[in-house]
Amino acid sequence: MKLIAFDADDTLWVNEPNYVDVKQKLCELLSHHIDQETLSSRFYETQMRNLELFGYGAKSFILAMIETAIELTNGAITGAEIQQIIDTGRKLLDFPIEVLDGIPDVLKTLSKDFDLMVLTKGDLFDQESKIARSGLGQYFKHVEIVSEKNEQAYQRILQKYGVQPADFVMIGNSLKSDILPVVHIGGRAIHIPYAITWAHEHVADEQLVGKSFMALASARELLALLGKVNQGS
Structure with missing residues (x-):
């Protein structure tokens, strides 16, 4: 060899559990807009659609969360909620x-x-x-x-x-x-x-x-x- x-x-x-945790927080944040099963399905579709443009990793994940939230709420999501998504996703960039x-x-x-x-x-x-x-x-x-x-x-x-x-x-x-x-x-x-x-x-x-x-x-x-x-x- x-x-x-x-x-x-x-x-x-350990890596994937951090992403699972952040995704769960997204589901909780948007629970008053959409059910978890629909959100999970659409989020995955968004990730797959964006792979060729944004690749893998935390930044791509955060962008997919924001895009999915906007689409599923028909643009009704607030700026404050988007900021929450960004703040939650940012933890993927510096977790222990x-x-x-x-x-x-x-x-x-x-x-x-x-x-x-x-x-x-x-x-x-x-x-x-x-x-x-x-x-x-x-x-x-x-x-x-x-x-x-x-x-x-x-x-x-x-x-x-x-x-x-x-x-x-x-x-x-x-x-x-x-x-x-x-x-x-x-x-x-x-x-x-x-x-x-x-x-x-x-x-x-x-x-x-x-x-x-x-x-x-x-x-x-x-x-x-x-x-x-x-x-x-």
């Missing part, structure tokens, strides 16, 4: 980073023998801030923040660092973003599920048929697994 890459959000630290169990020990150990990379998608400033706040940056030789994690993105990164797919390992919680694209280009992938998965990252069971990758219950299992892989056993 020449390069081991880690996803960031919900692989290195909760590093997941075992991650510091795993990174400290692996970084002694391997080149490690953070490979995440989203807003550049947002992701850089989370990496800095996490205190984990010292363990990574490389950081790559991309707009989308697909086969083309992985191939581009491997070419940049002169690494063959067979010598690359990707570790992450998202089957859609971290696992399947890497498997498709001939790389190795390790799936460590997180308790909550954003709907956009869900993968149907049939998409996994015939796909070869490892699945672990926690990051702590990585040390034993990667040690065996590196020894060719």
Whole structure:
């Protein structure tokens, strides 16, 4: 193995629960305008519609909240309510980073023998801030923040660092973003599920048929697994 890459959000630290919490606050704020089920559905539609324009991350999330609130209230939402949405969403930009169990020990150990990379998608400033706040940056030789994690993105990164797919390992919680694209280009992938998965990252069971990758219950299992892989056993 020449390069081991880690996803960031919900692989290195807790992320999705913060977004769920902010979305719930939006539902509460607009409860006198619209029911929660309708709001959740329309909010997701807005997010998907805006992905190509605004990408992923907190800022895109906040814009989608405002746009959804305006649409569902037919413009009746007040300036004060919009300010509440902004203030609530702003918390996504500076929430305390909760590093997941075992991650510091795993990174400290692996970084002694391997080149490690953070490979995440989203807003550049947002992701850089989370990496800095996490205190984990010292363990990574490389950081790559991309707009989308697909086969083309992985191939581009491997070419940049002169690494063959067979010598690359990707570790992450998202089957859609971290696992399947890497498997498709001939790389190795390790799936460590997180308790909550954003709907956009869900993968149907049939998409996994015939796909070869490892699945672990926690990051702590990585040390034993990667040690065996590196020894060719």
